[in-house]
Amino acid sequence: MEMPDAVVVGAGYAGLCAARRLRTAGLDVLVLEASDRVGGRTLTARLPGGWALDLGGQWIAPAHTRFAALARAYDAKTFTGHTQGDNVLVSQTSHRRFSGRLPPLPPHATAVLALALWKLDRLTTRTLTTAQAERLDSTTVATWLRRRLPVPQAHRLAEAILGAELSVDVASVSMLALITAIRGTGGVRAGTEAETTASLFVDGADGPARSIAAELGDAVRLDTPVTSIHDTGDDVHIAGVRAARAIVALPPPLAGRIHYTPALPAARDQLTQRTPMGAALKTCAVYDTPFWRGDGLSGLALDLDGPMTLDASRPGGPGLLCTLANGPAARRLTRLDPAERKATIVRSLVRGHGPRAAHPVDWHEKNWSDDPYCRGGYNAYFPPGVLTTVGPALRTPVGRVHWAGSETATEWAGYIEGAIRSGERAADEVLQAETRFRDRLVVPD
CATH class of the missing domain: 3.90.660.10 (Polyamine Oxidase; Chain A, domain 2)
Structure with missing residues (x-):
């Protein structure tokens, strides 16, 4: 059985940025993605001549500082629309x-x-x-x-x-x-x-995501759906892998389709049922x-x-x-x-x-x-009565399982910027939660 330090479920921007931050801190990390591509709710098609065409999220605004940092890090060119x-x-x-x-x-x-x-x-x-x-x-x-x-x-x-x-x-x-x-x-x-x-990416908004995945290499596994997560109290078992911590970087309703052992607390379970896409x-x-x-x-x-x-x-x-x-x-x-x-x-x-x-x-x-x-976009929404009853469960870790995804962001939720910030926040939670990782907290680039 493989034993990385952490497993990330989902290779959208939230999951990839969580993994990138953990890798930068020196952790051995594994990313499991159900689909055959990375990028989550971004998707770039190609036209004759190689021109990019975004079929998902595409914009980056001046206030999107974390997205801008990724664009600089991977030389992803933008232009003003x-x-x-x-x-x-x-x-x-x-x-x-x-x-x-x-x-x-x-x-x-x-x-x-x-x-x-x-x-x-x-x-x-x-x-x-x-x-x-x-x-x-x-x-x-x-x-x-x-x-x-x-x-x-x-x-x-x-x-x-x-x-x-x-x-x-x-x-x-x-x-x-x-x-x-x-x-x-x-x-x-x-x-x-x-x-x-807002600006757009010359080569498509999923470009930085693809660059992160390339940097992570074999640590990103596509076509690997996660159907169950077992938290033993000492570690987590996911898809034949054992790790100290897990980050589930999926929209709440999709995170709720995973079978958890032990069962999720009632508030978290109800949250996933009451936040449609x-x-x-x-x-x-x-x-x-x-x-x-x-x-x-x-x-x-x-x-x-x-x-x-x-x-x-x-x-x-x-x-x-x-x-x-x-x-x-x-x-x-x-x-x-x-x-x-x-x-x-x-x-x-x-x-x-x-x-x-x-x-x-x-x-x-x-x-x-x-x-x-994905089962929808741009993100999950909150019907009446959800935030004031089970809303606090949106970001609260459950045992050794942490939550990321654009919906969990406190700033720019529903945007790529929010997804990036949520992944980095969840990574920091993992680093803080494990005594042996605490001295590895990363200063943002």
Whole structure:
């Protein structure tokens, strides 16, 4: 039986960064990954000519300091996404060009939306009492929006934007969960600025993950699903391996599918049952050139009856219009057969970018809910009542088993940055927990 110091379950950014930190500390570490690739919820496809196309997470913002450190360490080049030109707000019956992050609304609707955003920002900066937290946790985002956005135009836009961010309909998420997520990005304004100033990776967002895996070499084992973990009290047994500690770097609902001996505490078990994955469908239409730029368009289109569209073209490469459909929109589209789904999305592209968008030369898509080792995206979400009852179990180790994954991050949860930070935090827990490892804590690069 192999006996590494630690075993990491999952080779997404969380698991790989945990393993990298443990390896840097001098530990013998093994990473077990169920799928045939590394990168988790990042996935890069290749176009003719070698151009990268991200079908999963892709952005890095100035505030993503740990992701930036990895990019520097592995010489992963980034570029600023195209933002020049007008954005577009479209529906089945309308087409409006605008500048700035939010589309123009009638003055009364703008005032109501601004007041609601101010109140939301205030909630993220306040220290909540237990009673306030419980009240917010029992209130859905949809209910809060209905109470504060009585103007239909403002209400519909807010639901569309927040639903896209949460990857689920706003009636399924608690206000406390939304506030916690916004707080983890530094507030409403900081989160918005991070998104509007984000960059992309020239060679794909999974590049640093692949570099870490290459550095770890044979310590990363693909096609190795973990179905059980036995904590003897003295060590952990996983897939024929015995180690001092284990880090499970999976989304909570997938971590809950593993059989644990002894059984998990009730709070941790209920947490994994009550945190479903969001729904996310990402597509990319490929064109010979980014023709919309010549029309003075940025490539950003908010379709109130369809997915959001973004320009993901690499410098000097073909034109890429990437669409993101989340929550109910993703579920509606994935129920269609592939040809009908493509036709529906292309109609949305035409609404936003004109008739030349009707004829992409190539097409790629990824339904993350169908991925057997992710089962959704961007991340797991917290329905009403979860955070204030079993939420503390999200990061609390159970015996010799520690938890990582973007959902467990205290900053930038739901982002690649959050996954990286969670893996490093779990690695530090392992180093602190074992007396013989404590003098090996690593200073971040």
